Amino acid sequence: MRKDLLSLPPLEPLRGFVAAARRRSITLAAADLCLTQSAISRQIQVLENALGVPLFVRKHRAIELTAAGERLLAAAVPWLGEYGEIAASLRQRAEVANSVTITASIGVTSLWLLPRLGEFQAAYPEIDVRVVAANKPVDLAQSDIDLAIRYQPEPTIGRGDRLLFRESIAPVLAPGLWQKYAATADELPTLIEYQERSLPGLEWTPWLATLDLQGRVPRRLGFNQYDQAVQAALAGHGVVLGRLPLLFQALAAGRLICWPGVSPFVSPYSYWLLRAPAARGEAVDCFAAWLESLGGASI
Incomplete structure (x- = not known):
């Protein structure tokens, strides 16, 4: 496998090649990638030298793919597309892992949560917090919300509700x-x-x-x-x-x-902390623990 990796041609020039092949233009490819025309030309030249075959036929005002260029384009486009999708998915997971979303009623959000939120942000600056204030309860199983503060008389059996404070x-x-x-x-x-x-x-x-x-x-x-x-x-x-x-x-x-x-x-009502069935990650655990630590100070 190590020899296979070492024998691969440089990968960065593939972007310039695909952009130029799609546009049939060095000028338009450069604009798409925010590069200069000479930079795109150099990328194509590096790729042609590494492969040992020409990829384009240069004409007066246009470029056309050679047979080798057509073959490379057919393989490169789906590969780069899949690579882009994987990269976007990994970035999204990293962002989600470092964030938490909580919902509460407008009154609880305004009077209890927001005045205390700065304390959490100061202690955990690496965690992003999103607050959804809504008086109508959100279905945690059908949303992207991690935690909820609910005003209810008792916990729901089997859901793991945690008491924050009594009313x-x-x-x-x-x-x-x-x-x-x-x-x-x-x-x-x-x-x-x-x-x-x-x-x-x-x-x-x-x-x-x-x-x-x-x-x-x-x-x-x-x-x-x-x-x-x-x-x-x-x-x-x-x-x-x-x-x-x-x-x-x-x-x-x-x-x-x-x-x-x-x-x-x-x-008979109290304030309970609910967790969505799919809520996972250190950010959610950290924020939930912080909320529970505040409960006793509010009674």
Whole structure:
């Protein structure tokens, strides 16, 4: 095999030869390969010298293949095509092996994942991360997504779901707004609503008695995305039913506070990490382990 490799003619000139043979023009082949005409001519000459036969018949304004050139072209075109496909496949695998794709709801992505993502990027700069924010769950078996954070009451049997953190909910608001309500007994809070009120703990009616608002008619401000509702609360526009694990940083920094004297509702729902059946590689393992390490810090 070593002698066979040593006896092969140089391979690089094959590109120039195929380009010129296809175009029947040195000038056009040079343009296709971003080379000079003299460079293409040299490649063809090197190949002809190595093979010991002419490959082209040079005419005044064109070139034509010789019989040897026709034979070489017939063999070189499929070989170079297959080589290109293999190279592209190997490059793609290398890129995939060094990347991870995760999906989560818009609220979880905005409030929990993105504020922490810089920490992962700093620790693992060689791993590319792609985030797909979508409220509608993605079928992991039918997509190119590796991981998902799902809001569900329990794991799916046999799927290997990993618990990140449990849900707890309480009314939260900006500190300055609480001072305003506490100073004026007649001041009714504005209730910030999120459209997914069917989820446990996220509908205001059961909370009204707890906040001593039963029988009263507070104003309401509604949003179709949870992160928007939270931004409204941060801006002092009202009280939102806070999903406390998602608001951990805002609460720790004092930008939001829980309504004093109100105990959180412990939801039957939790945040789970799911892995696609086909997800493989060190990048996926690394990102999944990092997410699990963050879970306890969010409870």
